[in-house]
Amino acid sequence: MISRTDVEKLAELSLIAVPDSELDDVAKEMGAILEYVADVNKLAGEEGEREKPVLRNVMRDDVVTNTPGEYTKDIVAQFPDKEGDALRVKKIL
Amino acid sequence: MAGSDVTSIQEARALLDTGKISATELAQGYLDRIKEKDGTIHAYLEVFDDVMKQAKDADKRLASGEKGAFLGIPLAIKDNILIQGRTASAASRMLENYTATYDSTAAAKLKESGAVLLGRTNMDEFAMGSSTETSAFGATKNPHDTERVPGGSSGGSAAAVAGDMALAALGSDTGGSIRQPAALCGVVGLKPTYGSVSRHGLMAMGSSLDVIGPLTRTVADAETLFSAVRGHDRMDATSVPDDRERITRKAKYTVGVPRAFLEKGVDKDLLEEFERGLDTLTAHGVHVQDIKLSTIEHALATYYIIMPAEVSANLARFDGVRYGLHVDGRDRKDDYRESRGAGFGREVRRRILLGTYVLSSGYYDAYYGKAMQARDRIRRDVRTAFESVDAIAMPTTPAPAFKIGEKTSDPLSMYLEDIFTVSANIIGIPALSVPYGTVTRDSKELPVGFQLLAPELGEETLFTLGKKLTAEG
Numbered sequence: 430m431i432s433r434t435d436v437e438k439l440a441e442l443s444l445i446a447v448p449d450s451e452l453d454d455v456a457k458e459m460g461a462i463l464e465y466v467a468d469v470n471k472l473a474g475e476e477g478e479r480e481k482p483v484l485r486n487v488m489r490d491d492v493v494t495n496t497p498g499e500y501t502k503d504i505v506a507q508f509p510d511k512e513g514d515a516l517r518v519k520k521i522l
Numbered sequence: 523m524a525g526s527d528v529t530s531i532q533e534a535r536a537l538l539d540t541g542k543i544s545a546t547e548l549a550q551g552y553l554d555r556i557k558e559k560d561g562t563i564h565a566y567l568e569v570f571d572d573v574m575k576q577a578k579d580a581d582k583r584l585a586s587g588e589k590g591a592f593l594g595i596p597l598a599i600k601d602n603i604l605i606q607g608r609t610a611s612a613a614s615r616m617l618e619n620y621t622a623t624y625d626s627t628a629a630a631k632l633k634e635s636g637a638v639l640l641g642r643t644n645m646d647e648f649a650m651g652s653s654t655e656t657s658a659f660g661a662t663k664n665p666h667d668t669e670r671v672p673g674g675s676s677g678g679s680a681a682a683v684a685g686d687m688a689l690a691a692l693g694s695d696t697g698g699s700i701r702q703p704a705a706l707c708g709v710v711g712l713k714p715t716y717g718s719v720s721r722h723g724l725m726a727m728g729s730s731l732d733v734i735g736p737l738t739r740t741v742a743d744a745e746t747l748f749s750a751v752r753g754h755d756r757m758d759a760t761s762v763p764d765d766r767e768r769i770t771r772k773a774k775y776t777v778g779v780p781r782a783f784l785e786k787g788v789d790k791d792l793l794e795e796f797e798r799g800l801d802t803l804t805a806h807g808v809h810v811q812d813i814k815l816s817t818i819e820h821a822l823a824t825y826y827i828i829m830p831a832e833v834s835a836n837l838a839r840f841d842g843v844r845y846g847l848h849v850d851g852r853d854r855k856d857d858y859r860e861s862r863g864a865g866f867g868r869e870v871r872r873r874i875l876l877g878t879y880v881l882s883s884g885y886y887d888a889y890y891g892k893a894m895q896a897r898d899r900i901r902r903d904v905r906t907a908f909e910s911v912d913a914i915a916m917p918t919t920p921a922p923a924f925k926i927g928e929k930t931s932d933p934l935s936m937y938l939e940d941i942f943t944v945s946a947n948i949i950g951i952p953a954l955s956v957p958y959g960t961v962t963r964d965s966k967e968l969p970v971g972f973q974l975l976a977p978e979l980g981e982e983t984l985f986t987l988g989k990k991l992t993a994e995g
Contacts, residue, residue, distance in 0.1 A: 431879075435879075436875065439875045439878050439879055439882075440859075440875065442878050442882065443834060443838075443862075443874050443875060443878040444841070444855070444858040444859050444862055445859060445862045445863050445866065445871055445874060445875070446859040446860050446862070446863025446864070447863065447871065447875075448863075451868070455871075455872060455875065458872060458933050458934075459872065459875065459876055459879070461933075461934050462826065462876060462933065462934055462937070463876075463879070463889075465823060465826070465934055465937075466823040466824075466826050466827050466880075466889065466893075467823070468820055468823035469820060469823045469824050469827060469889075469892045469893050469895075469896040470892055471820060472817055472820045472824070472892075472895070472896035472899045472900070473891075473892040473893075473895040473896055473899075487759035487760070489756050489759070500623055500624070503607075503621070503623040504623050504844075504845075506621070507620065507621065507623070507844065507845035507846075508844065508845070509842060509843070509844075509845075509846075509848030510848070516843070516844060518843060518854065519853060519854040519857060520854070521854060
């Protein structure tokens, strides 16, 4: 149901390096899982209808809750690469 | 008096308040037992180095006459719940050296209440698994039989409580991750109503499913710990407003049993223990009746579409750029690939790939769209059932704790562990697992769990019925 090429494609879409040696196993496992979850078709409505969503947006006022710089040091400490308090990243263009 | 004689938060509270034991003595007792036992069990990823300082602070507050349900109570916290200034790894290489920059709301509430935080507990990586075997730092062992898993993903929390290495613990439940390990380790586990405990500072797995909850020795303790962490939080837009009406205690209860769903795939002796539990409820004046719930047998399939879909979106944030593991690749995009490939373990990668698949154009309608329809159907079906019963009873798991390594090569068999627990997450209702009875495997007595589900905000129903099973009232 899922081929090795499919897994490679998904790995590319989700930006995860999957070792070549794992591709066949992952394809097999995913195939089995997808076969199992296809069971939802027995429950899904034929016309593809959904109930009106019970969800609504919850808004809150946009207020600053911290003092300037309160978290800066801690957050910068997590950066893999930095220059002063700036996060250094690879060239984008 | 030694801390090891203390069997509940309530008891510890009474001893602390009357000065029969100090917070430092109590904490020292737990540290001693962790030292003695955790080399074998591996419930903790880290025992904090300032436990005694926290306990001394609690003693000072106690001495000043301060009262508080958690003042001086030693607790363990699952490693996906942030505590400012401490490592929070979610048992993943990705976050092995990550230090939390803020407190989760749940941890903040416990710190404020004067709880003594013992350490962070082991779990399946990013809470994905039912055995703690996907932890990047080694599996936790079941205190009842160290050849067996403690369940998961909150397996470290369950084993810590079962092994008397914490008085109680916090875990998180996305599809059964509190209840299943609670059942396998013989402790009480509560998955609260979705939104009743803030998810702020809980590492997101399936945002429409996740909830923080307690693992404890008694039902009364679960109630106490739940009360301490619940409540509306402006930092979690999905948290339930405090003025929402909760289901209150009743004089007479009716419990429904979806028998047709339990006919296959459940161990015979485990089912006998479950029936015995039903008899206990009946003996306490609870009316037990059969109910039809034809949709819940499809809940697991529904869950294993919705959950990976949400996982693939939530874990996109781990890219090796701002925090977490960074592996240098050929270019910027390759940095992402390499960091995520090296940082995530196999199960996490599998779920992200699966989630990417079910959300991809061309398959979205066939999988995610259908799963969301199924979710509506299941919710409607269970709501209808709750028109005639106050709670639904099911075993927590189809079998007791399994052997370490038994299910690691077959993900689908591992997923089937969640068959009875996922419904509550899909619908957002509360569910409680209480230890009830044991079954024998390889001449070892293994605990099993009795699960109760109630409508939204019906935790009181669960506590009341649960206490009848544990003989607490």
